[in-house]
Amino acid sequence: MKPKFIAAASVLVAGTMLFTACGNSTNSNGSNASNTSSSPSSDGASSESASASPAGTKLRILAGNVGGKTPEENELFAKEITKHTGFDTTLEKPASDYDQKVLTALSSGEKYDLIEISDIATLNEFIKQGVVSDVTDFVTSSSVLSDPAVIPTSEWEQLKDADGKIHGVFSKFQGATMPTVRKDWLDKLNLKEPTTLDELYNVLKAFKEQDPDGNGKPDTYGLTTAGLYDIQGIMSAAGLKARYVVKDGKRTIPYASDAAIPMYEWFAKLSKEGILDPNFITNDGAKMRNLFLTDRVGMITYWDAWVGMLNDLRKQEDPNTTFRAAGIPSIPGPDGTILMRRGDPDFWIIPTNAEHPDAAKKFLEFWNTKEGITLGSLGVEGEDYTLSNGTYTLTEEGKSHNRDHGVPYWYNSTVKPAFEKSPGIQEAQDLATKYATLEVALPGWKDAEKIVTNYALKAMSGQMPAKDAVAAMQKELKAANLIDE
Amino acid sequence: MELKSIKKHYMLYIMMVPIVGYFLLFAYYPLAKGLQISLQDYKLMGDRPYIGLTNYETVLHDPFFWQSLRNTVFIGIGILLFGFFAPLVVALSLNEVFKSWFKKMAQLVLYIPHLLSWVVVGGMWIFFLSPDSGLVNLLLKEIGIAPIHFMADEAWGRWVMIGSATWKDMGYNCILFLAGIVSINPSLYEAARMDGASRWQQARYVTIPQLMNTMKVIFLLNTLGIFRIFDQIFVMSNTAIANKVDVLMMYTFSKGILEIRIGQAAAASFFVIVFTLLLTLMTRKLTRFDEV
Numbered sequence: 001m002k003p004k005f006i007a008a009a010s011v012l013v014a015g016t017m018l019f020t021a022c023g024n025s026t027n028s029n030g031s032n033a034s035n036t037s038s039s040p041s042s043d044g045a046s047s048e049s050a051s052a053s054p055a056g057t058k059l060r061i062l063a064g065n066v067g068g069k070t071p072e073e074n075e076l077f078a079k080e081i082t083k084h085t086g087f088d089t090t091l092e093k094p095a096s097d098y099d100q101k102v103l104t105a106l107s108s109g110e111k112y113d114l115i116e117i118s119d120i121a122t123l124n125e126f127i128k129q130g131v132v133s134d135v136t137d138f139v140t141s142s143s144v145l146s147d148p149a150v151i152p153t154s155e156w157e158q159l160k161d162a163d164g165k166i167h168g169v170f171s172k173f174q175g176a177t178m179p180t181v182r183k184d185w186l187d188k189l190n191l192k193e194p195t196t197l198d199e200l201y202n203v204l205k206a207f208k209e210q211d212p213d214g215n216g217k218p219d220t221y222g223l224t225t226a227g228l229y230d231i232q233g234i235m236s237a238a239g240l241k242a243r244y245v246v247k248d249g250k251r252t253i254p255y256a257s258d259a260a261i262p263m264y265e266w267f268a269k270l271s272k273e274g275i276l277d278p279n280f281i282t283n284d285g286a287k288m289r290n291l292f293l294t295d296r297v298g299m300i301t302y303w304d305a306w307v308g309m310l311n312d313l314r315k316q317e318d319p320n321t322t323f324r325a326a327g328i329p330s331i332p333g334p335d336g337t338i339l340m341r342r343g344d345p346d347f348w349i350i351p352t353n354a355e356h357p358d359a360a361k362k363f364l365e366f367w368n369t370k371e372g373i374t375l376g377s378l379g380v381e382g383e384d385y386t387l388s389n390g391t392y393t394l395t396e397e398g399k400s401h402n403r404d405h406g407v408p409y410w411y412n413s414t415v416k417p418a419f420e421k422s423p424g425i426q427e428a429q430d431l432a433t434k435y436a437t438l439e440v441a442l443p444g445w446k447d448a449e450k451i452v453t454n455y456a457l458k459a460m461s462g463q464m465p466a467k468d469a470v471a472a473m474q475k476e477l478k479a480a481n482l483i484d485e
Numbered sequence: 486m487e488l489k490s491i492k493k494h495y496m497l498y499i500m501m502v503p504i505v506g507y508f509l510l511f512a513y514y515p516l517a518k519g520l521q522i523s524l525q526d527y528k529l530m531g532d533r534p535y536i537g538l539t540n541y542e543t544v545l546h547d548p549f550f551w552q553s554l555r556n557t558v559f560i561g562i563g564i565l566l567f568g569f570f571a572p573l574v575v576a577l578s579l580n581e582v583f584k585s586w587f588k589k590m591a592q593l594v595l596y597i598p599h600l601l602s603w604v605v606v607g608g609m610w611i612f613f614l615s616p617d618s619g620l621v622n623l624l625l626k627e628i629g630i631a632p633i634h635f636m637a638d639e640a641w642g643r644w645v646m647i648g649s650a651t652w653k654d655m656g657y658n659c660i661l662f663l664a665g666i667v668s669i670n671p672s673l674y675e676a677a678r679m680d681g682a683s684r685w686q687q688a689r690y691v692t693i694p695q696l697m698n699t700m701k702v703i704f705l706l707n708t709l710g711i712f713r714i715f716d717q718i719f720v721m722s723n724t725a726i727a728n729k730v731d732v733l734m735m736y737t738f739s740k741g742i743l744e745i746r747i748g749q750a751a752a753a754s755f756f757v758i759v760f761t762l763l764l765t766l767m768t769r770k771l772t773r774f775d776e777v
Contacts, residue, residue, distance in 0.1 A: 103742055130530040278617055
């Protein structure tokens with residue numbers, strides 16, 4: 001009797017403790033029973049008449065980037081959508097951990113009419129999980145969205161599944177990541193933009209050793225990154241594309257190929273000579289940007305849109321600054337090809353359990369018109385900007401929001417920006433448009449990424465010979481059936 | 486007889502209802518639901534067919550699961566041992582301090598990290614351990630030791646986790662030990678002094694044996710926490726050391742939330758329950774907990 005009691009008590013205690021610890025995920029999974037009977041329909045469960053009057057129709061949106069910068073502004077933002085579309089809009093914009101909140105909301109049966117997603121791998125997973133409506137018919141029949149001037153036809157390929165069906169609508173134009181260099185430092189040290197790996201090494205070494213910030217202290221680094229995230233601009237020198245490349249039907253990961261060995265050795269040399277910021281392994285995007293903005297590092301690899309924002313931020317701080325960030329092309333590969341990383345698009349999905357899919361569709365059209373784009377970029381009229389006789393003027397609030405309320409840049413070529421683009425941004429976007437290509441994230445990439453990143457960082461920081469690191473990557477990837485060769 | 490007893494103590498049973506209800510709703514229902522999910526091909530929407538033990542098989546054949554288990558055992562045992570002995574030593578030392586203000590101040594300072602979340606403590610330690618501007622490496626540099634990238638070196642990763650967890654909870658466990666020390670009958674010390682016992686002998690032959698029951702409770706409670714380590718790793722892990730520090734709860738989180746393999750995550754969490762149960766039974770047996 002006693003051992004049984006002990007065992008039973010232990011199960012209860014262990015269970016209680018465990019599920020207190022992981023309560024979020026388990027509770028949400030557990031409370032999904034009521035949703036099991038929802039049956040997806042092919043075009044978004046059109047339970048609502050498309051011709052229904054918007055008056056009184058609700059629209060519930062879950063967004064990660066789109067919306068106000070503060071809860072108060074977010075409310076104004078929702079009211080502005082209501083004003084333009086006529087739908088009684090609720091806009092929920094979690095302050096953090098957006099992806100987890102989306103998953104929790106979906107698994108607990110929450111019903112949204114639109115959800116913003118920023119990741120193709122998540123879209124593919126959501127399609128498999130029966131979450132996403134097929135919007136092919138809607139997009140092709142929409143006079144707004146089918147117009148190539150609004151969204152170029154080729155761009156829709158990004159949001160198609162294997163059967164060619166479209167599952168989302170873009171919320172903004174997504175650019176590419178590229179080497180971003182301190183142009184003022186290059187000019188000061190009489191250096192030109194690097195076009196080979198050797199030239200890049202010399203530039204980074206000069207940034208480290210020649211006191212480019214002029215403070216008389218050896219406190220600068222040539223390069224920093226945020227882990228392995230964005231080194232595509234440099235790996236391009238060996239013709240290596242990030243993530244998966246399918247060759248003759250076989251899955252390969254170029255970063256785990258023998259061709260990557262000299263590249264990791266090159267990074268290890270930078271590490272050894274103190275040219276590469278030793279914190280690159282633990283940096284996140286914000287830390288990397290701060291190092292660049294505070295004259296600690298001469299080159300980062302980052303988004304095209306940030307070229308302009310970095311320039312603006314320094315200009316706001318000091319109108320007389322000489323700081324000038326510039327995006328440069330990746331280092332060309334042996335055959336002259338320049339590889340750049342096109343970012344996963346930001347897009348809206350209509351969940352299959354949406355209660356007002358027609359309202360969602362009307363919003364998607366609105367979002368790609370001039371009014372929608374102005375709201376998504378400049379923000380709320382009267383709060384972020386004023387409009388007088390056709391002239392836009394940013395308020396102090398609007399200036400601090402950097403003309404980004406989820407749509408810093410957009411596809412619609414018929415909508416011209418109300419203000420000139422930030423310095424350096426046009427050149428960076430031109431590079432992105434010319435060279436950037438999407439990466440292939442096959443199923444299993446998240447597991448593969450852990451293996452590749454683990455050994456690549458060891459090789460780059462000099463903790464492990466590059467040859468051994470690549471051999472270990474290949475061995476583990478093959479053992480886990482994550483590559484074919 | 487039993488019915489009579491229930492009638493007699495009916496008020497106590499009524500008072501229990503909210504607690505029992507709480508556990509039924511927030512612990513046992515999710516537990517049962519989690520078991521159900523672990524047996525399904527679970528999708529966020531649509532059909533969720535039962536697939537038997539496939540999710541459990543997938544977990545058992547996943548090398549990341551076994552690596553996570555190894556990491557959990559290493560880090561968990563490390564935190565268990567250091568988190569037990571370090572505060573015990575500090576509590577015994579503080580017990581020897583006569584200046585009351587110093588004792589109180591020391592307890593306060595030691596306790597503060599326990600009040601902070603892992604987001605704060607993790608961020609602090611990542612900063613302290615930075616290779617170029619971190620406090621620890623600046624001190625190492627002063628004594629002629631080359632900088633160590635603690636947060637990027639697998640050899641250090643687990644020890645950083647053990648050290649920072651011990652540091653964070655030192656004050657809490659220390660106060661539990663001090664509470665135990667205070668409750669020791671003063672006449673035992675008086676008798677020891679009359680027998681000529683030194684301060685060390687008083688600690689060795691009076692304090693420590695009298696503290697044994699408190700130690701057992703703290704040890705058991707800390708043992709229960711081994712497989713629940715999550716917040717710290719979530720905040721402090723990075724891709725360079727993940728292979729050596731990602732624990733079972735991180736594996737469950739990663740499968741369930743990041744990779745949306747919810748059935749697999751549920752199956753992994755049931756392994757965690759089994760491990761915790763086994764560990765708890767073992768610890769009870771070893772510490773002879775029932776004799777407390």
